[in-house]
Amino acid sequence: MGLKEDKQETCGTICLKYLLFTFNFLFWLAGGAVMAVGTWTIVEKSDYISLLSSKIYAVSAYILIMAGVIVMVTGVLGCCATFKEQRRLLRVYFVLLLCVFLLEILAGVLAYIYYQQLNEELKENLRETMVQKYHQPEQDHVTKAVDKLQQEFKCCGSNNSSDWADSVWIRSGDAQRRAVPDSCCKSPVIQLCGERDHPSNIYKVEGGCISKLGNFILNHLQIIGAVGVGIACVQIFGMFFTCCLYRSLKAEPY
Known part of the structure; x- marks a missing residue:
């Protein structure tokens, strides 16, 4: 009878080991995906981040990168802990899983909070940033970000092209009689194309760049939130398998 129980326990332990190993492999791949999303946000979209007054968008991305690195390390550690029994x-592995779980939930919550306040922030700050800082000393990063924004999203001005009439740069002699920046033009390669702000020459988009940038960031925040919360939910199974395997192993002698 005792031999039969030991055999059943051994089979149960083996099943748990392979379940946990499979989970760790998938978890390691997921860590790479999480890190990739965070890195893409920071590297490829850093220009747009400079146009936002709040740092929540950037912080969410950095948290995902940190969580992704820890996930990949944790996946390797989990495999070692599983097969070495x-x-x-396993205790260290469980604690790391719990830390990553909390980090990803935090990233998801931050993304959701910022999702709620994004439109108000853009309305309050984007226009002021564009008209006050475009082509101003020590504001090259803003100038580059605004030009990239207007070209990529085919928009002109925060709400519409008439916003540029209040621009510090447009009102100065440095603008060389431009009514809008050349990045508003449908053919920006033409020198001083911003002199003519007719719809045939520049982008006239309802809602301006606020609506375009807002929709882009909202969509990306949904990705950040979904990735963070989704993987965090999957980790619950990993923690459950870890607890089961931990209990099935005999206590180590001290």
């Missing part, structure tokens, strides 16, 4: 390693 060491309770101490």
Whole structure:
């Protein structure tokens, strides 16, 4: 009878080991995906981040990068702990899983909070940033971001092209009689194309760049939130398998 129970326990332990190993492999791949999303946000969209007064969008991305790195390290540690059947390693692995779980939930919550306040922030700050800082000393990053925004999203001005009439740069002699920046033009390669602000020459978009940038960031925040919360939910299974395997192993002698 005792031999039969030991055999059943051994089979259960083996099943748990392979379940946990499969989970760790998938978890390691997921860590790479999480890190990739965070890195893409920071590297490829850093220009747009400079147009936002709040840092929540950037912080959410950095949290995802940190969580992705920890996930990949945790996945390797989990495989080692599983096959070596060491309770101490399993304890460390469980704590790391819990930390990553909390980080990803935090990233998801931050993304959701910022999702709620994004439109108000853009309405309050984007116009002022564009008219006050465009082509001003030590504001090259803003100038580059605005030009990229207007060209990529085919828009002109925060709400519409008439916003540029209040621009510090347009009112100065440096604008060389431009009514809008050349980045508003449908053919920006033409020198001083911003002199003519007719719809045939420049982008006239309802809602201006606020609506375009707002929709872009909202969509990206949904990705950040979904990735963070989705993987965090999957981790619950990993923590459950870890607890089961931990309990099935005999206590280590001290």
